[in-house]
Amino acid sequence: MNIEELRNYCLMVKGSEESLPFGDEHLVFKIFDKMFALLPLDSSENLSISLKCDPDKAVELRERYDCVKAAYHFNKKYWNTIFLNQNMNDEEVLFWIQHSVEEVLKKLPKKMQNEYRAEEK
Numbered sequence: 027m028n029i030e031e032l033r034n035y036c037l038m039v040k041g042s043e044e045s046l047p048f049g050d051e052h053l054v055f056k057i058f059d060k061m062f063a064l065l066p067l068d069s070s071e072n073l074s075i076s077l078k079c080d081p082d083k084a085v086e087l088r089e090r091y092d093c094v095k096a097a098y099h100f101n102k103k104y105w106n107t108i109f110l111n112q113n114m115n116d117e118e119v120l121f122w123i124q125h126s127v128e129e130v131l132k133k134l135p136k137k138m139q140n141e142y143r144a145e146e147k
Contacts (some may be wrong), residue, residue, distance in 0.1 A: 027116045029065065032075055035120060036063050041142065057142075058134055062126040064097075070087055073110045075119070076100060077126035087122075104129070 030120035036042055036055040039062070042074045045054050048064075055063040064076040071080055076097040079087065084106050093112035108119055 027110050027119060029067070029073060031116075032065055032073075032110075034120075035123060038067070039123075058128060058138060060133070062128045062130045063123060064100075074107050075110065076105055076107045077122050078104055078129040079106050079122070079125065080129060085124070093128055095139075104140070 033044070037044060037056070039057065040113055042055050042056045042062075045056065046052065047055060049099050050133075051066060051068045053065040053067055054061055055065070062078055066074060076131075081083065084096075084102075084104060087106055088096065091112075091114050092110040093114050095107050096102035097107045103138070106122075108122065110116075110119060131142060134142075
């Protein structure tokens, strides 16, 4: 998987927006103005993506995969960085992007969650 494929997938998430709030080196993806992914633009050798995760699953992923680390400069209870093209396949990376979106949605008011999900049907 390459950086363009990751970017395109994140932009396909319903309601997603991209921005550069931390400077030109980090692309941030948000829904409802809440971040679900951070994609460093300056790490061509070690392509990675940081994603929000259920706290229990975050630890489990770090233990299961060498390519998953606690995210630097983020709350390590909730955020993991996945280094791509290592020992996690692309389909699973995409699964964890969706999981990150779901984690963001869970923190929104029920009305917003219902509206978001109603539009999916």
